[in-house]
Amino acid sequence: MYLYNLYGLIIMTYQEISHHRLVSQKLYKSTQCSPQEIVRHLGAMQAQDYAMAKWAIGSRCDSSEKTIEEAINSAKIIRTHILRPTWHFVASDDIYWMLDLSAPQVKRFTTSAAKKYGYDDKKLDQANAKIEKLLYGNIHLTRDEIMQELNIKKTSSDDFLSAAIMMNAELDGLVCNGKMKGKQITYALLEERVVKPKTKLTKEEALAKLTKRYFESHGPATLLDFSWWSGFSATSCKLAINAIELQLNSVEIENQKYWFGNNSSTADNFRESVHFLPAFDEILISYKTREASILLEHQSKAFTNNGIFKPIILENGKVIGTWKRTIKKDYTKVETNFFNETESHKKAILFEGIKAFENYLETKIVIE
Known part of the structure; x- marks a missing residue:
């Protein structure tokens, strides 16, 4: 149960925060969840280490690695660059609105990296057009196979260019991960894997949705925690929190405010784990x-x-x-x-x- 002080505010210690995070992050496995439900609950899960990222899902549900791999291959879970310039897992239900929200801020990194190798916006658009033709018809190709068709050689410096080109294509909503080819990751056209929704969220609606999702699945957490995770400025994050403040709980420790979901269960008593x-x-x-x-x-x-x-x-x-x-x-x-x-x-x-x-x-x- 929560403890309250004389002013009706929730009292919590760091030890209790770590316990509540186990609950909010589904590490107690209190309910049966599919791999895609775990990813949807957490919003986005960092996934640059592919093998370990699959276990991040598996540690929160009773699914085997094979089952999680099947969810990724069938596009129930998408692996792409989103939120920050790194790989994330995201549920297929969330891929479009989350890309609309975060792609503009992440593209600043990719366009800057591409310019170092002589690729401006025009050349990136031309690369996108060629990639779309290559992958059209549910074709799944590795990055090396795509770069070979783009006449970009496999050298240490060009490897950074190829990464920037493919990341740009992901952020433009053109490509995402395809089916695994043995142990190799492939790319496929996003719209051939996940149907694009007919309606779009406004930026304010999307950021409010992301904010609520984060604090419900990662809370108790601070404004700066959310800013770091989402990649958005502290100012933008503060406005988003203010917009949904009534849908969240908060607790203050050492002059730092921690936010968490209203739906956090008070019945989850501490247990050894x-x-x-x-x-x-x-x-x-x-x-x-x-x-x-x-x-x-x-x-x-x-x-x-x-x-x-x-x-x-x-x-x-x-x-x-x-x-x-x-x-x-x-x-x-x-x-x-x-x-x-x-x-x-x-x-x-x-x-x-x-x-x-x-x-x-x-x-x-x-x-x-």
């Missing part, structure tokens, strides 16, 4: 500051200043170590690194949390 979460998981990366989930002294062990996030071990909402997996022929090897000295009997309890990953992979896990 261990989660082996992937690199770049939303539980850390979707917040500007992360003191609610990981002690300052341990942060450099879990993520770097240049934005590389490691797979983490979460106990009762707190990061207690990192892990890595190595896929073998008949099993998967998991190695752990706990921040503090951990006794063998405690490790045995913690390792129970890896069973979810074993079920997801549908293969044996060996811990070393």
Whole structure:
């Protein structure tokens, strides 16, 4: 249950914030959800590490990696560049309004990168026209195959150009991920994979929708957390929060206001939990500051200043170590690194949390 002070305001500690985030981010698996429902709930899930991003979905539902792969191949889940200049998973229901909202701000990065290689807006439009012809008729091609047709050679410098060209095509709503070709990612025409809606949201409506989605699925979180996650300025985010303020709850800790959904259940009592979460998981990366989930002294062990996030071990909402997996022929090897000295009997309890990953992979896990 929530506690209230004399002024009727909700009182919450950092420990309680980390617990509520487990609930809002669906890590307690209190209800059965499909992979696409998990992605829709979270709005957008960072997905540059494709294998780990699939586990970010799998850790929140009981689906296997194969089932999640099927949802991506069938375009129930789209992998594209959105919100910030990085890969995200987004539900097919959300792809068009979210692109309309965020593409203009992300395109500033892609057009700037393309200009360094002699590609202005006109040349990018010409590339789009050629890509559309190549992929028309439900053709799915890898980036290398597309670049070969565009006569762009595969060199280290041209690789940045090809990335900018394809990202621009994604942001223009032309392409998205196609079906996997073995282990290779392909591109396909977005409108051949997801039917375009007849109506469009205004920018204000879309930003209000994104704001509500974020705080309901990631809250309690701050204005700056939302600004970081969405890529929008703090000023724009503040206006969006003000517009839907009555649809949210808030709590203040050390002069910082945290927002969360009105539909947050007060019946979700604390329970012991261990989660082996992937690199770049939303539980850390979707917040500007992360003191609610990981002690300052341990942060450099879990993520770097240049934005590389490691797979983490979460106990009762707190990061207690990192892990890595190595896929073998008949099993998967998991190695752990706990921040503090951990006794063998405690490790045995913690390792129970890896069973979810074993079920997801549908293969044996060996811990070393």
